[in-house]
Amino acid sequence: xxxxxxxxxxxxxxxxxxxxxxxxxxxxxxxxxxxxxxxxxxxxxxxxxxxxxxxxxxxxxxxxxxxxxxxxxxxxxxxxxxxxxxxxxxxxxxxxxxxxxxxxxxxxxxxxxxxxxxxxxxxxxxxxxxxxxxxxxxxxxxxxxxxxxxxxxxxxxxxxxxxxxxxxxxxxxxxxxxxxxxxxxxxxxxxxxxxxxxxxxxxxxxxxxxxxxxxxxxxxxxxxxxxxxxxxxxxxxxxxxxxxxxxxxxxxxxxxxxxxxxxxxxxxxxxxxxxxxxxxxxxxxxxxxxxxxxxxxxxxxxxxxxxxxxxxxxxxxxxxxxxxxxxxxxxxxxxxxxxxxxxxxxxxxxxxxxxxxxxxxxxxxxxxxxxxxxxxxxxxxxxxxxxxxxxxxxxxxxxxxxxxxxxxxxxxxxxxxxxxxxxxxxxxxxxxxxxxxxxxxxxxxxxxxxxxxxxxxxxxxxxxxxxxxxxxxxxxxxxxxxxxxxxxxxxxxxxx
Amino acid sequence: xxxxxxxxxxxxxxxxxxxxxxxxxxxxxxxxxxxxxxxxxxxxxxxxxxxxxxxxxxxxxxxxxxxxxxxxxxxxxxxxxxxxxxxxxxxxxxxxxxxxxxxxxxxxxxxxxxxxxxxxxxxxxxxxxxxxxxxxxxxxxxxxxxxxxxxxxxxxxxxxxxxxxxxxxxxxxxxxxxxxxxxxxxxxxxxxxxxxxxxxxxxxxxxxxxxxxxxxxxxxxxxxxxxxxxxxxxxxxxxxxxxxxxxxxxxxxxxxxxxxxxxxxxxxxxxxxxxxxxxxxxxxxxxxxxxxxxxxxxxxxxxxxxxxxxxxxxxxxxxxxxxxxxxxxxxx
Ligand code: HDD
Ligand code: HEM
Ligand code: HEM
Numbered sequence: 001x002x003x004x005x006x007x008x009x010x011x012x013x014x015x016x017x018x019x020x021x022x023x024x025x026x027x028x029x030x031x032x033x034x035x036x037x038x039x040x041x042x043x044x045x046x047x048x049x050x051x052x053x054x055x056x057x058x059x060x061x062x063x064x065x066x067x068x069x070x071x072x073x074x075x076x077x078x079x080x081x082x083x084x085x086x087x088x089x090x091x092x093x094x095x096x097x098x099x100x101x102x103x104x105x106x107x108x109x110x111x112x113x114x115x116x117x118x119x120x121x122x123x124x125x126x127x128x129x130x131x132x133x134x135x136x137x138x139x140x141x142x143x144x145x146x147x148x149x150x151x152x153x154x155x156x157x158x159x160x161x162x163x164x165x166x167x168x169x170x171x172x173x174x175x176x177x178x179x180x181x182x183x184x185x186x187x188x189x190x191x192x193x194x195x196x197x198x199x200x201x202x203x204x205x206x207x208x209x210x211x212x213x214x215x216x217x218x219x220x221x222x223x224x225x226x227x228x229x230x231x232x233x234x235x236x237x238x239x240x241x242x243x244x245x246x247x248x249x250x251x252x253x254x255x256x257x258x259x260x261x262x263x264x265x266x267x268x269x270x271x272x273x274x275x276x277x278x279x280x281x282x283x284x285x286x287x288x289x290x291x292x293x294x295x296x297x298x299x300x301x302x303x304x305x306x307x308x309x310x311x312x313x314x315x316x317x318x319x320x321x322x323x324x325x326x327x328x329x330x331x332x333x334x335x336x337x338x339x340x341x342x343x344x345x346x347x348x349x350x351x352x353x354x355x356x357x358x359x360x361x362x363x364x365x366x367x368x369x370x371x372x373x374x375x376x377x378x379x380x381x382x383x384x385x386x387x388x389x390x391x392x393x394x395x396x397x398x399x400x401x402x403x404x405x406x407x408x409x410x411x412x413x414x415x416x417x418x419x420x421x422x423x424x425x426x427x428x429x430x431x432x433x434x435x436x437x438x439x440x441x442x443x444x445x446x447x448x449x450x451x452x453x454x455x456x457x458x459x460x461x462x463x464x465x466x467x468x469x470x471x472x473x474x475x476x477x478x479x480x481x482x483x484x485x486x487x488x489x490x491x492x493x494x495x496x
Numbered sequence: 497x498x499x500x501x502x503x504x505x506x507x508x509x510x511x512x513x514x515x516x517x518x519x520x521x522x523x524x525x526x527x528x529x530x531x532x533x534x535x536x537x538x539x540x541x542x543x544x545x546x547x548x549x550x551x552x553x554x555x556x557x558x559x560x561x562x563x564x565x566x567x568x569x570x571x572x573x574x575x576x577x578x579x580x581x582x583x584x585x586x587x588x589x590x591x592x593x594x595x596x597x598x599x600x601x602x603x604x605x606x607x608x609x610x611x612x613x614x615x616x617x618x619x620x621x622x623x624x625x626x627x628x629x630x631x632x633x634x635x636x637x638x639x640x641x642x643x644x645x646x647x648x649x650x651x652x653x654x655x656x657x658x659x660x661x662x663x664x665x666x667x668x669x670x671x672x673x674x675x676x677x678x679x680x681x682x683x684x685x686x687x688x689x690x691x692x693x694x695x696x697x698x699x700x701x702x703x704x705x706x707x708x709x710x711x712x713x714x715x716x717x718x719x720x721x722x723x724x725x726x727x728x729x730x731x732x733x734x735x736x737x738x739x740x741x742x743x744x745x746x747x748x749x750x751x752x753x754x755x756x757x758x759x760x761x762x763x764x765x766x767x768x769x770x771x772x773x774x775x776x777x778x779x780x781x782x783x784x785x786x787x788x789x790x791x792x793x794x795x796x797x798x799x800x801x802x803x804x805x806x807x808x809x810x811x812x813x814x815x816x817x818x819x820x821x822x823x824x825x826x827x828x
Contacts, residue, residue, distance in 0.1 A: 062597050063597045063598070063601070066593060066594055066596060066597040066598075067594060069550055069553075069593060070589060070590040070593035070594055071590070072557075073553065073556065073557055073586060073589060073590075073593075074586045074587075074590065076557055076560050076561055076564075077560050077575060077582055077586055079564065079571075080560070080563075080564065080571045080572060080574070080575030080576070080582075081575045081576060081579050081582055081583065084571075084572035084573070084575060084576045084640065084641070085572065085640070087564055087568055087571055087572045087575075088568050088569055088571075088572035088639055089568075090568075091564050091565065091568025091569075091571060091572070091787060092568060092787040092788055092790075092791040093791070094564075095561070095564040095565030095566065095568055095571075095787065095791065095795075096565045096566075096787075096791050096794050096795040098561045098564060098565065099558075099561050099562055099564075099565035099566075099795045099798070099799075100795065100798055101561070102554065102557050102558045102561045102562070103558070103798055103799060103802040103803070103806065104798075104802060106554045106557055106558075107551065107554050107558075107802075107806045107809075107810070108809075109550075110550040110551040110553070110554045111551050111806070111809045111810055111812075111813050112809070112813065113547075113550055113551075114546070114547025114548055114550070114551070114813050114816075114817065115547070115813055115816055117546075117547070118546065118547045118817070119547070119816050119817070122816050122817065123816055162788060164639070166568070166787075166788075168787070168788045168790065168791065169788075169790050169791055169794065170790075172790075172794055399572075399575075399576040399579075399640075399641075400576060400640050400641060400642075401576050401579050401645065402644070402645045404645070405579050405580065405645040408580075409579070409580075409583045412583065412587055413587070416587050416590060416591070417590075420590060420591065420594055420611075423598065424594060424597075424598060427597075427598060427601040427602070430601070431601070
């Protein structure tokens with residue numbers, strides 16, 4: 001461990017564990033809402049495809065959610081084990097917010113997850129749908145509170161300090177709705193939805209490339225591409241507003257994001273380049289003159305703060321912030337491109353046969369996860385060297401724990417997380433590879449292979465599944481492949 | 497007097513008790529996992545807790561998150577002091593938590609059987625060790641932990657670790673008596689007896705050892721007339737133990753589970769008597785550790801509204817899955 005202090009190791013450990021954690025919530029927030037929509041559509045239209053898509057994704061959801069839960073429990077204790085000074089001093093403010101997260105969100109998710117995954121036969125459709133809705137609502141509530149906490153660390157407001165040196169709440173409303181919170185909440189929620197849409201879209205596209213008539217894959221792909229055209233452009237706008245807000249509250253972070261070392265009027269926009277903090281300039285930059293001022297201040301001649309405005313020890317890691325920001329924005333623009341492209345193909349009636357689009361969509365499958373991680377790196381590394389921006393330095397936040405203890409736990413995390421979550425991601429990918437149309441429809445006994453998490457519906461179907469969506473079910477043979485109806489008539493009707 | 501710090505100390509204590517009572521039985525099923533029989537029976541044992549384990553574990557998050565919210569100082573002292581057992585527990589909970597979903601995804605179930613078993617066992621041991629280390633006392637200087645990173649490991653904390661693992665096994669076995677039939681149930685009954693006996697012995701060792709740790713504990717338990725007030729606890733423990741064995745012998749299904757839970761509640765009350773009025777014995781009292789009233793009151797309002805709701809829907813989800821566990825309902 002030579003050279004690495006307990007502080008460095010604690011930072012590495014936090015970065016490692018939270019980066020694993022955020023990947024799963026980003027997916028489970030989006031998937032929970034998607035599943036609620038699918039189940040609602042199934043109940044409303046009575047069409048099997050929606051239930052098949054539901055059953056396809058609910059198994060993947062269960063895997064992702066399980067990994068989100070166990071990695072999250074680790075996070076909630078890590079504040080104490082590794083950042084005890086931070087916990088002591090910020091606890092009176094952030095603790096109650098996290099407490100509300102547990103009380104409003106975690107119990108709700110956990111309480112109804114069991115019913116959602118195993119309870120279809122026991123509670124019937126209406127209540128099952130309610131359980132799905134509540135799980136989805138719980139994931140959003142959880143995002144609300146934890147993002148409030150994080151935003152308060154970025155832009156603290158509504159606090160005072162007591163004799164013991166703790167930050168204490170002065171005005172809860174200001175604490176919760178601190179200046180960066182609304183932007184972060186909207187941006188992160190949209191990010192979760194986009195991440196999920198592109199993952200779902202990639203799975204749909206992959207199966208369409210194999211068999212463009214697969215009705216379930218069609219539904220997935222079509223829904224995902226609607227999200228892409230609707231949400232991706234919105235995210236660009238929200239991201240821009242988020243950035244303008246940051247100009248106001250964390251200008252040093254913006255200077256790092258833009259690679260601006262020098263305070264000047266008519267600042268250029270560096271498209272790419274290599275920020276060199278030792279030389280205090282961005283080398284090899286390809287820039288648009290005055291565009292930096294235009295974007296940040298909406299005036300080409302406005303004065304823009306550079307990093308020279310702050311002492312060197314208050315600078316974050318500039319290249320990391322600069323490049324992570326470009327990665328996220330690049331992915332955002334690529335998502336918009338896919339959205340527009342799919343919309344054009346849809347108008348031309350070729351959505352399901354557009355192989356170029358579908359191949360691109362497969363490639364874009366993991367892009368949301370990458371953008372989420374890049375975005376968080378911008379936000380968190382850009383906040384350095386503070387944990388509480390402007391108030392408490394990271395170096396002063398850490399626990400009095402010996403270096404070997406932190407080193408050992410870091411190694412244990414790396415080994416166990418890589419193994420366990422690596423295997424989990426592999427299982428999830430394997431589930432995504434199953435043929436969607438082969439997912440059994442609700443009222444068939446056949447095809448219910450052991451090993452499926454969501455087994456409630458198929459198994460005891462004779463008891464309750466006589467009626468779907470209020471209408472009597474037509475008799476149909478068990479169809480292990482091809483799913484429900486595979487006649488061309490039906491297929492044509494599935495096209496939106 | 498209405499003192500927010502003590503109201504919250506009570507609420508946190510209740511959250512931790514709820515955690516122990518609820519996650520206790522599902523950890524116990526993991527600890528005894530290799531003993532449940534063939535693959536089908538193991539599947540059945542796991543299915544009996546699959547819909548509820550996540551909710552059970554959430555009480556642990558409430559205990560930890562609650563501590564940060566209302567006793568940030570205690571949170572900031574205890575967690576660094578117990579660094580190794582806490583991370584041991586967390587990593588063990590990762591291993592066992594993913595087993596629920598992963599086990600059904602592969603032919604190589606032995607992998608996740610093993611991780612479920614090891615994770616449950618290590619989590620229980622670490623929780624017990626944490627408790628023992630807390631009781632032993634934690635040195636504090638200023639507002640921070642002042643000991644080394646191996647201080648938690650002592651013969652006493654090892655005994656508390658073993659005691660908790662035995663107790664969880666007893667809870668798990670009696671839960672399966674309640675939820676299953678036939679050969680699996682018979683097996684559960686047998687292990688409930690063994691684990692119950694081990695638990696009672698370890699409770700005895702623990703109870704005699706604790707007063708020796710610190711003079712305050714000795715006074716609390718063995719001075720006159722305090723002895724008179726605390727005497728019902730050990731007496732009730734013995735009665736509960738007797739109830740456990742007779743109800744198992746009579747083939748009852750629900751009663752053993754309740755007696756086992758009763759044992760835990762009584763031990764917990766005993767612990768409360770030893771701890772009082774400290775939150776980090778013998779250094780920090782409940783009042784010293786408390787966050788300002790504005791924090792306590794803000795979250796208390798939410799807790800008073802939300803906890804009844806949570807209890808309501810948690811009960812509902814247990815009720816949905818009431819009765820004997822059905823084959824084919826959970827994971828395979
Ligand atoms: C924007 C969303 C988001 C962010 C930034 C975080 N989480 Fe998270 N977390 C969730 C969204 C979420 C979720 C969607 O609600 C999860 C994922 C799966 C789940 O069960 O809930 C979750 C699970 C989860 C759990 C398990 C809950 C349970 O037992 O059911 C805990 C304890 C935490 N998280 C704690 C944290 C902490 C301490 C974080 C800060 C570093 C954090 N999360 C960041
Ligand atoms: C979930 C998405 C998140 C990601 C990917 C993320 C990422 C990071 C990264 C990369 C660091 C290290 C920065 C550095 O040391 O250079 C960090 C630090 C930190 N983050 Fe976050 N973060 C996330 C959410 C949160 C939230 C929601 C909170 C608060 C509740 C939080 C609290 C902290 C704290 C306390 C540190 C201190 C350690 C440090 O500054 O190094 N993070 N985070
Ligand atoms: C091109 C459009 C985008 C712009 C202009 C943009 C802008 C920003 C800015 C300025 C921040 C940092 C805010 C701060 O810390 O003060 C940020 C953070 C973030 N971005 Fe983006 N973003 C864009 C696209 C995306 C996409 C497509 C995703 C994911 C799918 C994403 C996910 C995130 C996340 C997760 C964070 C961290 C949380 C937060 O601070 O909101 N962004 N974004």
